[in-house]
Amino acid sequence: xxxxxxxxxxxxxxxxxxxxxxxxxxxxxxxxxxxxxxxxxxxxxxxxxxxxxxxxxxxxxxxxxxxxxxxxxxxxxxxxxxxxxxxxxxxxxxxxxxxxxxxxxxxxxxxxxxxxxxxxxxxxxxxxxxxxxxxxxxxxxxxxxxxxxxxxxxxxxxxxxxxxxxxxxxxxxxxxxxxxxxxxxxxxxxxxxxxxxxxxxxxxxxxxxxxxxxxxxxxxxxxxxxxxxxxxxxxxxxxxxxxxxxxxxxxxxxxxxxxxxxxxxxxxxxxxxxxxxxxxxxxxxx
Amino acid sequence: xxxxxxxxxxxxxxxxxxxxxxxxxxxxxxxxxxxxxxxxxxxxxxxxxxxxxxxxxxxxxxxxxxxxxxxxxxxxxxxxxxxxxxxxxxxxxxxxxxxxxxxxxxxxxxxxxxxxxxxxxxxxxxxxxxxxxxxxxxxxxxxxxxxxxxxxxxxxxxxxxxxxxxxxxxxxxxxxxxxxxxxxxxxxxxxxxxxxxxxxxxxxxxxxxxxxxxxxxxxxxxxxxxxxxxxxxxxxxxxxxxxxxxxxxxxxxxxxxxxxxxxxxxxxxxxxxxxxxxxxxxxxxx
Numbered sequence: 001x002x003x004x005x006x007x008x009x010x011x012x013x014x015x016x017x018x019x020x021x022x023x024x025x026x027x028x029x030x031x032x033x034x035x036x037x038x039x040x041x042x043x044x045x046x047x048x049x050x051x052x053x054x055x056x057x058x059x060x061x062x063x064x065x066x067x068x069x070x071x072x073x074x075x076x077x078x079x080x081x082x083x084x085x086x087x088x089x090x091x092x093x094x095x096x097x098x099x100x101x102x103x104x105x106x107x108x109x110x111x112x113x114x115x116x117x118x119x120x121x122x123x124x125x126x127x128x129x130x131x132x133x134x135x136x137x138x139x140x141x142x143x144x145x146x147x148x149x150x151x152x153x154x155x156x157x158x159x160x161x162x163x164x165x166x167x168x169x170x171x172x173x174x175x176x177x178x179x180x181x182x183x184x185x186x187x188x189x190x191x192x193x194x195x196x197x198x199x200x201x202x203x204x205x206x207x208x209x210x211x212x213x214x215x216x217x218x219x220x221x222x223x224x225x226x227x228x229x230x231x232x233x234x235x236x237x238x239x240x241x242x243x244x245x246x247x248x249x250x251x252x253x254x255x256x257x258x259x260x261x262x263x264x265x266x267x268x269x270x271x272x273x274x275x276x277x278x279x280x281x282x283x284x285x286x
Numbered sequence: 287x288x289x290x291x292x293x294x295x296x297x298x299x300x301x302x303x304x305x306x307x308x309x310x311x312x313x314x315x316x317x318x319x320x321x322x323x324x325x326x327x328x329x330x331x332x333x334x335x336x337x338x339x340x341x342x343x344x345x346x347x348x349x350x351x352x353x354x355x356x357x358x359x360x361x362x363x364x365x366x367x368x369x370x371x372x373x374x375x376x377x378x379x380x381x382x383x384x385x386x387x388x389x390x391x392x393x394x395x396x397x398x399x400x401x402x403x404x405x406x407x408x409x410x411x412x413x414x415x416x417x418x419x420x421x422x423x424x425x426x427x428x429x430x431x432x433x434x435x436x437x438x439x440x441x442x443x444x445x446x447x448x449x450x451x452x453x454x455x456x457x458x459x460x461x462x463x464x465x466x467x468x469x470x471x472x473x474x475x476x477x478x479x480x481x482x483x484x485x486x487x488x489x490x491x492x493x494x495x496x497x498x499x500x501x502x503x504x505x506x507x508x509x510x511x512x513x514x515x516x517x518x519x520x521x522x523x524x525x526x527x528x529x530x531x532x533x534x535x536x537x538x539x540x541x542x543x544x545x546x547x548x549x550x551x552x553x554x555x556x557x558x559x560x561x562x563x564x565x566x567x568x569x570x571x572x
Contacts, residue, residue, distance in 0.1 A: 072387050077452065096450035099385040099458070101358050103515055115422075116513055135460070136401075160514070164382035166363065166453060172385070173514045174421070227402055228446070228459045229389055 001047060002182040003148070005029040005068065006061040015056065016047050017182050022056040023047065030183065031069035034131065034147065034233035040185075063181045065105045066150055067129060067234045073100040074225055075125075075154060075171070079240030082213045086243070095216045095224055098167050100177065100238075108151075108180030108269070112261070113276040116173070117157035120255040120275065123241035124199035124207050124263045126191055127152040128218045129183050130235040134226050142223035145231070148185040149218075151271050152238050153178050153199070153263040158247050158254070178261075179236075181269040189267050191218050197242055200262040201255070209242020287333060288468040289434070291315040291354065292347040301342065302333050303468050308342040309333065316469065317355035320417065320433065320519035326471075349467045351391045352436055353415060353520045359386040360511055361411075361440060361457070365526030368499045372529065381502045381510055384453050386463065386524075394437075394466030394555075398547070399562040402459070403443035406541040406561065409527035410485035410493050410549045412477055413438040414504045415469050416521040420512050428509035431517070434471040435504075437557050438524050439464050439485070439549040444533050444540070464547075465522075467555040475553050477504050483528055486548040487541070495528020 002017035003025075014033040015022035023046050027033035036042065077096030078084055084091055106112065114120045131147025154177055161170020189195060194212030198205060216224070221237050231237075246253040255261065257277035264270040288303040289311075300319040301308035309332050313319035322328065363382030364370055370377055392398060400406045417433025440463055447456025475481060480498030484491060502510070507523050517523075532539035541547065543563035550556040 071389075074454075077450070092450065094449040094455075096452050097455045098452045099387065099454050101385065101515065103357075157514075163380040164363070164378065165451065166382050166384045168360075168385050168454075169380075169383045169514060174516055228443075228455060229387065230460055 001043060001185045001188065003030055003043065003066065003185070004180070004182045005064045005066045006056065007064055008056055008061055012064055015061070016043060018055070020055055021058045022061050023054055024056060029064070029068050031067045031234040034067070039233070040131070063108050065107050066180050066183050067236065068102065068105060070102050070235045071232050072229070073102065073104065073236045073238065075100060075238040076216065076221055076240045079215050080209045080213045080242045081215050083209065083243035084215070091215050095221055097225065098171060100171060103174045104172055104177045105179050106175040106177060108178055108271045109273065110175070110178065111274045111276055112155060112176050112178065113278050114157065114173070115278045117159050118254065118277060118279050119158040120277070121156045121158050121246040122199050122201070122206065122255065122261060123154035123156055123245055124197050125152045125154055125238045125241050126195065126197055126211055126265060127179060128222060128237040128239060130222070130231045130237070131233055133230060133232045134222070135230040137223050137226040139219050139223045142226060143219035146186055146218060146222060147233070148183040149189055149191065149268060150180060150183045151263050151265045151268050153261065153271060153273070154238055154241060178263065178271045178273045180271060184268050196266055198264040199244065200264070202260050207242050207244035211239070214239065287329060287471045287474070289316055289329065289352065289471070290466070290468045291350045291352045292342065293350050294342055294347055298350055301347070302329060304341070306341055307344045308347050309336050309340055310342060315350070315354050317353045317520040320353070325519070326417070349394050351393050352466050352469050353522065354388065354391060356388050356521045357518050358515070359388065359390065359522045359524065361386060361524040362502065362507055362526045365501050366495045366499050366528045367501050369495065369529035370501070377501050381507055383511065384457060386457060389460045390458055390463045391465050392461040392463060394464055394557045395559065396461070396464065397560045397562055398441060398462050398464065399564050400443065400459070401564045403445050404540065404563060404565050405444040407442045407444050407532040408485050408487070408492065408541065408547060409440035409442055409531055410483050411438045411440050411524045411527050412481065412483055412497055412551060413465060414508060414523040414525060416508070416517045416523070417519055419516060419518045420508070421516040423509050423512040425505050425509045428512060429505035432472055432504060432508060433519070434469040435475055435477065435554060436466060436469045437549050437551045437554050439547065439557060439559070440524055440527060464549065464557045464559045466557060470554050482552055484550040485530065486550070488546050493528050493530035497525070500525065
């Protein structure tokens with residue numbers, strides 16, 4: 001099943017994406033829907049019983065951030081073994097984790113503006129969406145608590161990220177992490193079998209990784225995080241980015257005004273975000 | 287004015303602390319109260335018009351986390367100039383920031399348990415409470431958006447904190463950051479004039495700093511953070527800890543089972559938290 005949050009006229013709605021459009025679900029968005037413990041049964045019933053006149057046609061709907069109100073967004077750093085090894089580094093024993101707040105998220109087709117940094121970089125990522133509340137869960141329990149997967153781009157302000165040793169401030173600008181376009185439930189996708197994670201700028205491919213190369217699988221990350229904090233329906237775990245970020249290029253490359261940032265995971269979909277550089281006095285690269 | 291969230295029987299209530307007890311306010315807690323833009327006027331009216339029969343006597347109330355539902359808790363690292371200079375380091379140009387989620391908070395008199403770390407350390411801190419929504423605010427605007435101040439202890443699992451370069455996982459254990467006992471509004475306290483921040487273990491003083499020594503003032507921190515993210519009523523900014531943490535001792539010292547952790551800011555109050563070490567196989571210090 002493919003789940004989305006859509007805008008129809010002035011209303012936002014949780015919905016199931018089907019071939020011809022969207023089947024509305026009884027909630028304003030997927031965060032709200034997933035707070036009800038029977039959300040999956042509700043969605044399945046709507047999908048099984050749908051009739052043509054319930055359908056919102058594709059052209060009447062605009063895709064929004066699928067889960068706009070997570071209580072937690074927790075991100076993993078270095079997690080693609082092939083990329084870590086090719087850099088000559090050892091595989092990490094523990095996941096490097098940092099936090100984002102819900103305000104950092106934005107829609108799958110929304111413009112991203114930078115007003116305070118000219119060093120804006122891309123990080124295509126697979127995002128895990130939690131489906132049931134868990135705390136101190138085994139890897140098996142963690143696996144069972146995953147509702148599905150979506151696409152994210154952990155757009156990063158490298159100058160702010162490097163001002164201090166803690167990355168948070170470079171990762172926390174409001175409305176800079178696009179998410180979506182849909183959440184694909186676990187029955188339809190399995191990152192352990194390997195899914196491609198791709199980033200393009202103006203059509204040019206800059207990143208391509210495969211989740212089969214994860215150091216920490218989605219379920220291992222969720223289990224590890226649940227050792228210290230409760231995860232709830234609609235919470236997000238971002239699983240790290242493959243090689244090919246702009247910061248690693250010689251010379252470093254950053255997004256420029258008007259760039260089309262495209263983030264794709266085949267089987268889930270594509271984020272299409274135009275980038276706007278709104279810095280009045282360009283910040284020096286350092 | 288001193289504001290609190292209290293438990294009275296099975297109910298939680300926002301309240302004003304007065305000499306004989308507490309005056310109830312129309313909300314379940316201060317996070318809820320502060321979402322109403324006229325919250326300060328409401329509280330002032332209750333304080334001015336109070337009659338003795340409205341009072342909840344001290345012995346009928348238990349103090350809870352004053353703002354239990356912040357959308358953001360943002361913490362500053364190194365911020366006491368005297369301590370940084372005595373360590374032979376240079377004063378930082380930018381604040382080191384990291385994030386916590388609301389689940390990390392706990393009450394001013396609640397037991398703190400560790401089930402996954404034997405390297406639990408203390409960090410007494412002044413916490414800023416935001417009173418009005420701000421984004422990209424000047425230092426003056428930031429100052430005007432501060433509702434008041436409270437006491438926090440950024441209790442840290444040093445082994446988890448040091449597993450990777452990002453501190454987050456050592457700072458994010460649920461129910462390990464005590465907050466309170468009350469919020470003192472800005473008309474009654476000014477950290478720029480200097481307030482003492484003290485930590486004691488079983489009565490022995492281990493930390494004492496003065497906010498007059500801040501590298502980044504409360505208003506400067508709030509202004510800086512607001513450059514990248516919106517801060518809302520009830521959000522928290524923790525301002526860093528003075529010297530005297532256990533990790534810096536020779537040999538390092540950590541909390542042991544049964545320790546009484548006391549965190550005090552004169553003019554605000556004292557957090558009293560008993561520590562419980564619940565690790566079955568003690569974790570090795572590394």
